[in-house]
Structures are given as structure tokens and as C-alpha cells.
Amino acid sequence: MKTLEEKKILLEVSNLKQYFSVKKDSIFQPKAYVKAVDDISFVVNEGETLSIVGESGCGKSTTGRAILRLDDPTDGKVFYAGKNIVDLSKKEMRELRGDLQVIFQDPFASLNPRQTIKQILGEAMTIQKSVAKPLQRDRMIELLNLVGLPGEALDRYPHEFSGGQRQRIGIARALAVDPKLIICDEAVSALDVSIQAQILNLLKKLQKQFQLTFLFISHDLSVVRYISDRVMVMYLGKIVEISDKKDLFDAPMHPYTKALLSSIPVPNPSVKNERILLKGDVPSPINPPSGCRFHTRCPFATERCKTEEPALRELRENHFVSCHYAEDLFSPEPLLPPTTK
Amino acid sequence: MTGQNETILEVKDLKTYFYTKRGVSKAVDGIDFSLRKGETLGIVGESGCGKSITSLSILRLIPTPPGKIEGGQVLFKGRDLVSLPDNEMRKIRGNEISMIFQEPMTSLNPVIPVGEQIAEAIRLHQKMNKKEARAKAVDMLKLVGIPSPEKRAKQEPFQLSGGMRQRVMIAMALSCNPEVLIADEPTTALDVTIQAQILELIKDLQAKLGMGVIMITHDLGVVAETCNTVAVMYAGNIVEHAPTQNLFDEPKHPYTRGLLASLPKINEDKEELYTIEGSVPSSYSMPQGCRFASRCPFAESVCLQKQPELLEQPDGSKVRCWMYSDQWTGAKPQEEVFS
Amino acid sequence: ACSTNSAQSGDKEATAKENSTGGTLNVVRLSDATNLDPHFITDIPSANINYQKVYEGLVKPDKDFVLQPSLAKEWKVIDDTTWEFKLNEGITFHDGAPFDAEAVKATFDRLLDPATASPQREKFSMIKEVKVIDPTTVQLLLEYPYAPLLSILASQEGSIISPKALAENPESLKEKPVGTGPFVFESWKSGQEISLTKNEEYWGEKPSIDRVVFKVVPEDATRLAMIETGEAHINDQVPVTEIERIEASETMALTRTEGLAVEFLGFNTQKAPLDDERVRKAISHAIERESIISGVYNNVGTLANSAMSPKVFGHSENSKPAEYDLNEAKKLLKEAGAENLKISLLTSDRKERINMAEVIQSQLKGIGVEVEIQVVEYGTFIEMTNNGEHQMYISGWGNATGDGDYNQYNLFHTASHGPAGNSFYYSNPEADKLIEAAREETDENKRLEIYEEVAQIELDEAVYVPIRNYEHIAAHNKSVSGYWLNAANYLMIDEVEIAE
């Protein structure tokens, strides 16, 4: 285990905002935005795996995309290697892209169906000039072996592979440019359990081997628990809790995290966890609730929650929570919901 | 609660094949199970193993062509649904056996108000006029916990969220008090917090209405939480069928064991996950022997030659594996392999 | 009575008595009129509506194109430059205005007034003054002796217009003609139809039909189909290729009339290489005209031997165009040193003309002349020939008066270069002199001689290749009888009968 002092910050996201304008229903309506990510700040340390979890639409992918500048963020800064990549020119950004790579969810959509594996990997190497042309073929085979595929795969097209194998190819492509940080956006969500395990193991192995840093996006808390060092929980474009994995899973401090954890069915019939059932659905990010965004579904919400937005506070070491009542609710012992509001 | 143990649905050697340009896909290849009143049977398995086709075959909803039920029986209260005339079958659908589908987004007709879609099922099977049926539909919406049901009944599906649509589906399925409810991955498309709500709802309603439920899912967690018995499917077969507790405490089939072992768990940390190497054989070219043999760490020559039967075990579970037969010569599996 | 009589004039009398039931005559036509003011009309479709229907002139041609009295009862030539006309009495215009000498004067004064800017003014420029002697007598005083005066008065342009309309609103005449004729203008639905009704007050013999409608039906096939089914009665623009079918049909019949016009292949004599007489001659020798008459025109019309048709005063049997002689043609080309010639051939978009162009194109290929066909809409055609932008062109001279002067002066006189008609840009002082002489000569035989001489000069210099004397054809449903086409291709319907 690394100690605190050893940790080096690789990526720092500060006050990131990503608003998408939405179509209006009437010409008289004021311009509306989806506040997909609304003012979030966090850091990713070198060599660690930071996971982002949350329900669908909470802004996980948007965060990842903003960091990669696949969409230009509305506001905020993203520091990588001392540079704010939001300000980089297109050309500078292209050069930097070798360091930041991404692995996507859909094994069917993430490879160009008209390129052979060789072309896919070769193009990556050529764009980033990570490997000289004559050496490319050897390197490709090496990469394929690394992700568990035989070299003969090179001349094939993506549709000749199974989902898990395609995911391996996606990983090989990311590795082809010797990245430092890989953002895995739901990289295993579409896979069956048995295949998912293969990929998760592979990712872990590669991380160790190449000192990679992962930003791991997922909605599956079990997977997150397996793979991460630290976990960040998002709700409606906001960070609600961020902490070391163990701390978060064993002693969550935000009522949402708590509810989320308790909602997950455990594959063990003898475990009967007390469940906090949340009412209703996630509200629309177009007009998110005022104050604490979770107050509409929170069993503990008070008037204050409706009006005052909670700050992200460090309540335990390396454990940040944005809830007005975090201390009272789950610390030190998990508490039951109060009977009256 | 009389006749709690009464079997209402029995599937015997059901075979459903698809005849396509690429060949014959034996999607479901000889399946047996039974369901009793008030029981929840879980069917789990990886994608493409034939879970949905099984459920669709029961209600005879397979797209024909290319699909065709090639053999077997589906006995519902003694009647074989496979050979039932179409009009008889229609009387059963939605009335005595109903179904909830995975995709709440696409399973409702986009241009008909949800209330009407529920009322349609009611009017088809119960002697009610339009008005009564509509009132009943609103009641059903209330039952599944949709706020302001009158208003919602008049809305069209696109105005509802995913969770609400799934509730509508449930309301529709339950509106005629069916004896069997088939839920085909009812929560896969939903977020965990919503999933919890829906599962809770189904459990509640089952307790209230006393129907038999077939819960199809690939999530072992869901199974553990909701089912009395579980059938594990692999490549068109049931490989293990056991009471839930047994299955999780003492999985028998190497596939089931592998599956459980490869699952990351929310409540424990692991350095490395067990992996089942290889992948599922193509449904167009099934191996002649045990379908799991190529991925099985224990496979012997017999496994490659002949498909094993579903063998009854002393604890009441059934396993399709040579290891549990008398012919087995190889080593008995060791638990450590799957850690 | 169920008579399916043909339109032959012979039995007209008999049927007229039986079928005086009136009825509406439907005439289908290719295109709509553009203007109904006789002083501004320049196209046949417009003229045909008015001519001898709404308007009448002082005189009119009969079926043999001999001039007969009309509004004028009689006339005499007082001296070379003074013509006196005695007018019929008791005639009123459709708007109630009386017809008299003042009306004649008003009409011609307007026509001759430069402010009117009539495109027909030039044709009447020999008239110096119109003098009213008394209400029924009028004199035309000419600048110079002009023999064919009557023929021009008999043309559409010579129509006498209501003085009331001229005084009150001459602009309205464009859309609403007011004359003295047997039919009164009823309405004009632009692009669709023009209808006329019987003039109950007509001074002459009243027509037996009540109404006539000129419908625009642009498709040839459609027009004919309408005749075949009886939906329409007369179609005066029939493709020559359909005559066999019409003649074989049980419900249709054909009317044919020799025309005044001649169709020809013209050369722009000032544009290289056609400025070389030998080239023109070579081309003339290379054209097999007979095959065009039979092939393109299906033997409608006859082989022309000059620019004047046999019906035109001034025509001579003796005029001799170039013989079909390919060897001679090739020889001439060689002499002229013109090899690998590429010449454009301009034609308007009339089907027969295009066909003719294609035939000429293929015939000239035989002597190694490559022809590029240029098909343009009629207006453009006129514009291009007026500007001399053409090399060879196909045209016809629709002689409106039936007199050689109209033909020779306009087509070949140096003064007529361009718009006036000489699109050959031909200029030969000798020819000019002869044409002028013929104009003023009053002795008919002498005139004929002069015309024969000048015509041969033009042919010898290969200014043009005469191709065809027009023959006008019209198809009608057998339910109608009694109409005829005059030689200028006007449809004459005052004696038409419609059987039920």
C-alpha cells in the first residue's frame, strides 16, 4: 500500500461544468440546459483506480468525455501534467492524447467494422507515432498476446470476434499508444459475468504491469468494489461522496450512497440486508431540484436541504461527503432513518 | 392457502429451434421444469442461452418463421399449450398466464394511452364494459404504486419514466389475476434503486395474489433475493435446477460454480476473480457432448462424447453433469478451484 | 338525322337544311392566342380566332384565293395611287357602333400612326392617306403605285375595328376584339380556351352554329384522340404522319388545302463558308428534296420549285432549283476548297422542321458536310435569324396576301435584311431592281415575267433550297361539315354544321 506522501496527482479536475442546451418546446421559453455535470472537482492520483458510480444519466460519461475533451466542457479546468487541457489548442491536444486513452462499453460499436485489427492498431500507433512503422507488426502481436489474443487475429475484422474478445482488442488499441491514464467507460457492463471476470482480471494485471492509472466508470457497485482504490459517487451531475473504497463500502456517509449500496441484490440468499427503498425516479437534469439535488428522494430531507446546497466536505480522512447531515446520519454507527421528518 | 404445492405449469422436453439462413439454431433444446402455485422459479444464464425463448415458447409467442417449437409439452393445468388451437391460446394469454418484458421503453405501444392498454387486456378477458375496464385500469395503476393514476392513465408511454413504464407493464400483466406470471428480465434495463422498487413490488403482489412466478434474469443477486427455486441454463439446456438456498450454498455444476466464483461481490474484497475461460458455443453448431465441456476444468473424454442427463441429487436438486453420475471416473471437483 | 357526311363542300347545302340545330363547335389547337388585336397579332393561332369570325376586312379571299367583296361592296382604281371603296350599309360592330367610312379611316389611321407601334405598319406603309368621301365611300391614297393592295387588305391585318372601342379603350382590344363578323367574342380563359358566340345581328348570312370554342390541347396525340372520340370537332394542326390513320378512321375525316407558303432551307449568305456560292450550290445539289416531301411530310404538300407556291401570283412552272447530284456537289465543294465542313442548321421546334433538319443532316453527311442541328423555340429562332446569328436555317414564308411582292420584296430585297424577312442577308442589286419594278408594274403578265426572272436568279445563286409548297390539313370528327381551310391556313367556319 502506498502511503499518502507517495501519491502523486496525475489529473486534477476543478469546477468542471458541462451543460448541454436542449431544444425548446416554444419560442417563448427561455433557453434550457441539461446540467449533465455541474461544478465538480476531484483528483486522480498516479497509479490508482478511481471509480465513478451512479445511476444512469448522473453525468459519469460526461465527466469522462470532458476530461478527454471529446466534448468541450462548458466551464472548469482539467489539469494534466501541469497543463490545463481545456485551454490547449487542437494540435497540442492531439499530441497529448497519447497519454489519455479510453475503453468503451459497447464491444460492437467501439471498433470500426471496416478495419482489420491490424489497421485498427496500426492507425493508433501511426497517429501518435508511438511505434515506428517497421516495428509495428511485432508490437501489435505483442499487444494482442498481452490481452490474451493470438497474433493471427491481426488480419480479421471485428465482427469475427465475440464481445469479450472485442473488448480485449479495444484494450489493445488503448495500450498501443503507451497511455498513462485510461478512462474505462462501462468497459465491462455489456459483458456476461464470466467474460466480465476475464476482462476485469486483465485490466488489473495490465495496471500493475504498466503502472496505469484508471478512471473507471460504472454503475455496478460490485465491479467497482473489485477494481477500485477510490470511489466517487455521483448524483444528478454532482459528486455526493468520494472516498477510499473500503471506507465507502463499509461506512458510507451519504444517504444516497447508503441507499444505493442497500439496493443491490446480493447473490446469497442467506444475507438479508436492511434496505433503504428510495421513492420515485431520478429527477430530470434539465431542471434539477434546488438545494441538495437528492432531497426529493432522500428519506432524511429537511427544509434546509431544499434550499441550501451542501458543500463537499472532508469528514474523515480522504472521505468527502456532500450532505448537511452526514455526521448525524451515519457516523460513527449507521443509523436508522428517523421516524418523523 | 390451499394447494400451495399444486403444480400449475409443467414444461417437458421443450425444444424450440430457429431455422435461419445460417443454419438451425437450437435455442432451446430439451428443457424440463415445473412451477407450483405461489412459487417463484428463477431462470438464470448468460446472454443467448435461451431464457427468453423458453418463456416465449410457453406463451407461443416465438416469431414464426423462423422459430418453431420442435417438440415437447407445456402443460398448464393439465392442458398442453403447444397443441392448443390459437383462439384457446389467446384466452390463456394475458388472462391465466401473463408476461412482463425486459424493455419497458419499447414494450408499450407508443401511440395508445397506457390506461387504455391496460383496459384492453381487462376487456378481452373479463366481462366489463369500456368504462368499468378503464376504472379497473386506474385501480391497477394505483396498485403498482403509480402516483396520480387517473392522470397517468391518460398519458402515452413516452410521458412516463422507465420505472413507471415497467410498473404499467406489471399492472397490465396482473390486471386479470393470472395464475402464472412470467417476468423476462423485468429490471435489467433499470437502475438499481428502481430495480429494488420493482422487485419489491413483484414480491408484494405475488404474496397478495398467490400466483406462480417465473423470474428470468442473468443477475444471480436478483435470483437470490426473489426465487424459491432456480434453474441455471447454459446453451439451450438447464444444467442445474435446485432450491435457491441449495444452489448458492452448494452449487454442483461446474458452470454454476464458476459463475458464482467469477462474480465480484459487493460485500467482500478479492484480489482476483475466478474466470471461466473460453466462450459459449454457437447455437448453430452445438457440440455433441456436454455443452460446457470445452470450458470445464474437469472435463473428461466422456464429457466430449455424450450429453449428460439432468440427474436428480439427494438434496433435491438436479444437475446435468457426468461428475454426478455413476459412470464418473475422474476426480471430484475441489472447491478451491473456484475461489 | 344520323349523317356521317364528310366535310366535302358538295353536300353542304343539303345538310345545312337538316341540321340547323346550332350547337357548339369545339376546335382544338396546339397553342393559345397571345393577343387579339389585329394590329398587334403576329401569329397564326391568334389571327385565326379573329379572321372572318370576329373581324372582317373590306375584301376577302374565296376558296380559290380570288378576292371578293366583304365590307366593301365594290371598288375601283381611280388612278395608280387612288383606290376607292364603296361600303356596305347597315352594318354595326358588336359594340353597337355603326360601320361606315369613318370606321375604316379610324382603323387605318391607328394602324399607320407611328405612336401605335404596330408591327404590321410596314406592310401598309404605301398608304398615304385614308380619305372619307361620304359615309359609304372611302378612298385610299397611296405613296406609290402598289398592285397587290387588295390582297393585303384581305389579310388579317386589314380587319376593320370598331371606332368606338378604338376611341374608348384601344388597350382592351388585346383581350376583347370588337369587329363586325359573324361571331361575337365571348370569353378568353388564358391558356385554356377562347369562345365566340353567333352574332345574331350579323349583316350577312348568319352561321348555323351557336358558338365556337377554341380549346388549347398541346399534345398532338391528345388532340387527335379528342377528334376520334367526338370530344372535339376540328383539329387544324395535325401531324402529317397521322393522315393514313385519320383516313382509315370511322369517326374522323381529313381536309386538305393547298397553301400559299413555301418551306425552304435558307443560307445566311454573309456567313462563311456560306458566303461562297459554290458551297451553297454544293449543298443544294446534295439535298434530295423529293424524299423529304414523302419521308418527312408524308406527301402532304408538293415539291416546291421556288419561294413562291403555285397559288401565289408570280409563281412560274419554269423556275428550276438545283438538281440532286452528289457528284456535282462534291466537285463544287472541292473547287471551293471547303473540306470537313461543319455547319449549323437552325430550326424552330416544330416537329416536321426538326425531322427535316435531321434528314438534311443525314443527307449532307453524304458529301462530307457535318451538320449540327440547333433546335430553338420559335421566338428565339426569330431573334437569332433577325440578328444574323445563324448559318443554315429552315423556315417557311407564309405568304399572307398571295401576291409575289409580299414574297420577293420581303424575302430577297436588300431593304428587307433581318427582321423584315431577308434572313439570307442576300443582296443583289439586279434582283433588287427587278423586285422594285414588279411592284410598280400594273400589267399582270409583265409582272409574272419579272418574277420568273428574279426567282431564277435567286435559285441560281443558291440563296435557298425550296422544299415544299404547303398543304394545310385538318382533321374533323365526321359529325361536322362545311368548314374549310383557306390557303393562308385560316379555319373558315361560317358555314359549319354539326350533326347530332
Place this chain on the structure above:
Amino acid sequence: MAIELNKEKPLIVTQTLDHPKQSVFGSFFSVFLENKAAVVGGLIILFYIFIAVFAPVLAPYHPHDINLENKLMPPSTEHWMGTDDKGRDILSRILYGSRLSMGVGFAAVIFGAFFGITLGLIAGYYGKWIDSIIMRCMDVLLAFPGILLALAIVSALGPSLINVTIAVGAFSVPLFARIVRGSTLEVKQLEYIDAIRSLGAKDGTIIFKHILPNIMSPIIVQGTLRVATAILSAAGLSFLGLGAQPPSSEWGTMLSSGRDFLFSAPYIAIFPGLAIAFLVLGFNIFGDGLRDAFDPRMKK
């Protein structure tokens, strides 16, 4: 500890590739060949192309050779399709005419496709205001009903086959642009585009190497069907006298002059009419077949 127990198993097991190697086109062709109608359509087109290429060899006469003695001859052993009003052999004219009619069809579609694809790609890829401007312009072009835009263009440029080609092409530009934009938007949101962007590929590379090849199917389908429409439109314009000029044997022109003999010598109009109809039919069923073959639902 668990890792110990797995000692005999390597951490990474190399996967076996169990699918046989197959080419993208192989599967496409097999699907395509199964669609009998499409094969028929393809054969029809091939047949016409063959005719067009070998017209000089196949044609018994020269298409412009006038022989007035032989005019309006009904079909016979000498003139299989009869002769027209100038005694030209209709069969020969149709054979040669295939070059013009198909040429116009192809050229117009290529013209329309070139601009349509370019504009559609730009609009779809760059989005935002560029998209708005381009697509509004396309809306404007689409606001002209049917061939009226083509008609207006021909009326301005004057009648000729080339102008007809341009006009018919111009009026297919917005159709291509729309389809291409739609497909571009669809493909653009696929993850491999993001993947290649995050590798630092330039816009041009992304558009031409990664987007364009993957939207070719709807373009080809649309293109094929558009050829059919273009041939019909061009023939229509020629029929109105605004297209090919005599003595051209473009089929619309042939039909146009043949219509005068519809009742007396119907074969003059019937044969070019059939020639058009069959070619158009060929393109239509071929396009339909392509659509089915490309349809992702039919695959896998």
C-alpha cells in the same frame, strides 16, 4: 491467497478464435445472392451496361441513319423493333440510347451524390451552426416540388442533355445530404469514432476513413434508387422537349417523338417506354435488394 490456488493456470489465457475467418464482403454477397429479386435487378442492370458498352457491335444499323423509304415499319426480322418516322432502326437507337439514358442517370447521381455527400458529412460531423446553415439550404432545395427545380434550371440554362444532367443532379443533392447527415450523426455517436478521436486523429481522417466507409450502404442504396429516378426525370424532361436534342436517341426523346405515332405506330413509343421501364425496374429492385442485404437486421 486465491492467486496461489490458481498456480497451474496462467493469468491470461489466450483465447481461441472459434469463428472461421470470413470477409465482410463474403457475407454481404451471400445475403445478397439469396435475394432473388435483387439478383434479377442486378442482372438487368448488367444487361443494360453490356448493351451500352457494346452498342456499336450489337446495333445492326447506325442510330442516326435515316432511310425514308423504310419509315414507320412495324417490327420485322429486318428491324426487330421496327423503324421510326425517319426509317431509323428503333432497336439500334435503343441500344445506343442506353448510353445516353444510363449516362445521364449515373452522371446526375454522381453529381448529386458528390455534393450531397460532402455537404451531409460536413453538416453531420461539425453540427452546430454549420449544420443548421447547410440543412436549411437543403430544406430550401427540397421545397421545390418534384422535378420543378430541374425544370427551372433547364429553363434557365437552356435545353440540352448536359443541363438536364446538372438539373436532375442538383435536385438530388439535398436527398443525399439528408441521408448522409443522418447516417453521419448515427455513426458519429458510435464509440469507435470517440476512440479514434481520443487517439488524436484529424477531422479529415475521421470523416473519410471512419465515417464515410460506414455510411456507404445507405448511400449506395439511395444512389441506386436515385439512378432510377434520375433516368425517369431526365426522360420526362426530354419528353417535354427540354432534354436531349435530335437526332439523339435518348429514350425520353425517342418516346417524345414516338408519342405522335402512339395510335398509328405504337411500337415507336412502346419500345423506348419499355426500355426505360425495365431499366428503372432493374435499378429499383436492385436497390431494394441492396437495402435488404445491407440491413443490419438481416445480418447476424
Place this chain on the structure above:
Amino acid sequence: MLMFILRRLVQTVPVIFGVTIVVFIIMQLVPGDPAVLLAGEGATKETIEALRVQLGLNQPLYVQYVEYVSNIFRGDFGTSLKNNQPVLDEILLRLPITLELAIFSTMITIVLGMAAGIISAVKPYSITDTVVMVIALLGISLPSFWFGLMLMYGFSVKLQIFPVAGWDSIAHIVLPAFTLGAGGAAIVARMTRSSMLEVIRQDYIRTARAKGVKERVIVYKHALRNALIPVITVVGLQFGALLGGTVLVESIFAINGLGRMIVDSIRMRDLPMVQGGVLVASLVFVAVNLLVDILYRFFNKRIELN
């Protein structure tokens, strides 16, 4: 809904301006000087120059365009070169005829097309389906001008059921409307069929079956309503093709409509008439599209504007 209509109306404005710009530009492509054309034969240099000034041709292009558009808004579409009538009068005379024809043809397109499509889709791959679809394929492959002539030959000349040409009675409408509507009907039939087959595959149809709904009810209640949504758009687009088709059909059947007016004007190089005719036809089409969009919105409330 009202908002939607309003917004859609607002969106139409730039399209209309765009159309005027395109028409204006196309007419600038015409070789030759309009003043010379208008002045007529034999006009002097001075008259032509005066005309140029009078017509504003000496102004820069954009000024001319502004002038052109403002004239149009005042209802002044110029005057015909051929007969000096105001272009608008000529158009208004013919527009009702063309609209009548277009509406009848559209009815044929819709009724015939949808009926054939449904018949095909109910029993896909049956003999009926094959026959109907082969006819539909022929329908889109036959040149309409040829088809019209054949119809005329058969029904008017040979059988004498319908009049050959003209526009006086319902009987006159039948053949041209059919000629014009047939192609559209074929397209609508194909569209209806494929849309139905597509819809039949959808999950919600399976849901209806799982409810025990009869096949007939599934087809007519659950599938048809969804299947017709895309068909509405096709009918709208088809209306455009149909308006364009009037150019040919009106010529063949001698109908004095807008289409024939445009063709005749092109032949006579009467550019103001061409300009006006094309513009008005486009405006009609834009209006129809607007209507179709509103209908579409009405049937399919999910649609969002884009």
C-alpha cells in the same frame, strides 16, 4: 400543439425566403438581357436602356432581389413577356385546377397505396403480397407520361369510358388523377408494407399478443396506427413529386393548370411566368409540408422539433 404550429410557421419563413433566392438566382443564370427580351423586336438602344432603369436592372443584384421580394409581397409577380398579363392573374387562374388535380391524385395515392400496402403486409410473402408488390414496383418504374398516354389510348379512345382531355367534369379528372397518383400510390404501398412489417416486429406488438389480443386487432389497432406515422411523411413528400408531375400530366391531358403553364412558358422563354409558376408551386408544397408536419405531430406526439 398551438405552440408547435406557431413555431413551425416561423421556421417556414426562411425556407420561403430561400426559395425566392433560389428562383431569383436561377433566373440570373438565363443568358441574355431581360430588358432586350421585354422590349421586343426592333427596340432602340434608348428604349432598352430606359427599360433597364425602369426594371431596376442597373441596380446591384441584392437591390434587385429586395425589390423582387417586396414586389412579391405586394402580389406583384411581374408581367408575362408573352401577353403582358400580370403573372399572378395567370397563376391564380390555373392554380385551382392544379390543386384540384393534385388533391384528387393524392386521394388516389393515399387510398390505393395504403390499401395495397396493408393487404400486402397482412400476409407477407403470400401470392397476394407478391402480386401487389410487383404491381407497385411497376408503378414506380413506369414513366408517368407513357403511362398516361397508354391509359388515354385504352380508356378514352378504345373503350371510350372516360373523356380524352379537358377539365369540365368528374369524368375528366379520373385518368389524369390516376396517372399522377399511381406512382405515389405504389410508393405509399411499399412504404406502408415495410413500415407495417417493421412495426409488427416491435416489442409492443409482442406485448399485445401476450395480452391475448386477436391478430386482426393487432394489425388494425396496434400496428397500423404506428405504421402510418412514417407513411404520412411519405405522402407529404409524394405531394411534391405529384406537383412536379403535373408538368407532364397536364400537358398530356390538356389541363390548363400551373404545370402546363410552366412548361409552355419555358418553351416561350416567358421567364417571369416560369419564375412565378415555380415559386407558387413551391409555396404550395411548403404549405402542404407544413400541414403534413402538423398531422405528423398530431399522430405522433413523441416527435421533437429539429
